[in-house]
Amino acid sequence: EAQVTQNPRYLITVTGKKLTVTCSQNMNHEYMSWYRQDPGLGLRQIYYSMNVEVTDKGDVPEGYKVSRKEKRNFPLILESPSPNQTSLYFCASTSLTSKNTEAFFGQGTRLTVV
Amino acid sequence: KNEVEQSPQNLTAQEGEFITINCSYSVGISALHWLQQHPGGGIVSLFMLSSGKKKHGRLIATINIQEKHSSLHITASHPRDSAVYICAVQEGGADGLTFGKGTHLIIQP
Numbered sequence A: 001e002a003q004v005t006q007n008p009r010y011l012i013t014v015t016g017k018k019l020t021v022t023c024s025q026n027m028n029h030e031y032m033s034w035y036r037q038d039p040g041l042g043l044r045q046i047y048y049s050m051n052v053e054v055t056d057k058g059d060v061p062e063g064y065k066v067s068r069k070e071k072r073n074f075p076l077i078l079e080s081p082s083p084n085q086t087s088l089y090f091c092a093s094t095s096l097t098s099k100n101t102e103a104f105f106g107q108g109t110r111l112t113v114v
Numbered sequence B: 001k002n003e004v005e006q007s008p009q010n011l012t013a014q015e016g017e018f019i020t021i022n023c024s025y026s027v028g029i030s031a032l033h034w035l036q037q038h039p040g041g042g043i044v045s046l047f048m049l050s051s052g053k054k055k056h057g058r059l060i061a062t063i064n065i066q067e068k069h070s071s072l073h074i075t076a077s078h079p080r081d082s083a084v085y086i087c088a089v090q091e092g093g094a095d096g097l098t099f100g101k102g103t104h105l106i107i108q109p
Helices: none
Strands: A004-007 A010-013 A019-025 A031-038 A042-051 A054-057 A076-078 A087-094 A109-113 B004-007 B010-014 B019-025 B031-037 B043-049 B052-056 B059-064 B069-074 B083-090 B097-099 B103-108
Touching: A004 A087, A010 A019, A019 A031, A019 A087, A019 A109, A031 B097, A042 B083, A042 B097, B004 B083, B010 B019, B019 B031, B019 B083, B019 B103, B031 B069, B043 B052, B043 B059, B043 B069, B069 B083
Parallel strands: A010 A109, B010 B103
Antiparallel strands: A004 A019, A019 A076, A031 A042, A031 A087, A042 A054, A087 A109, B004 B019, B019 B069, B031 B043, B031 B083, B052 B059, B059 B069, B083 B097, B083 B103
């Protein structure tokens, strides 16, 4: 089954404690991205990657890092989380080589930073 | 930067009603996506459009490229259609998505 898998689904952490949210896709998609969703602001892009070892900033990259060492994985790293990073996070992937391809989203990670 | 506006923001209707959700954007795009987000939070892609019209079951999506406008229609609405519907646009093939703020739909039995 084609899917994007995020882990964990829920995470409560303390300010300053490094954390990683994993994202993996099994569709050989080139393009992967991270979004955060906040009430009243909708979904906003944090970082994206067009292929292995190619990453770039989205609209709200401050406080986040990503890596793309393998095509299937695109982890989101918070080196020193702060309360304003409390949010619902989604990873998504899509193909850049196929026309009319939909975007696939992970199940979401609800992060609370206290 | 593309500005994506959805209307209405909230919609409550009775079971069986015909539902229309609108999306307009400000800059030319290569594709428009309609997404559905259920209360559990997961996001599912309903349609990806670059022109014309697509139909899947009771859902119909249309796009008018010249007018920079798309509509999502639900025929014979059902309580299980209750969800947030999100419009997202993609300017180029390798660009990320810019999202509308969503339409919160409630279908009452």
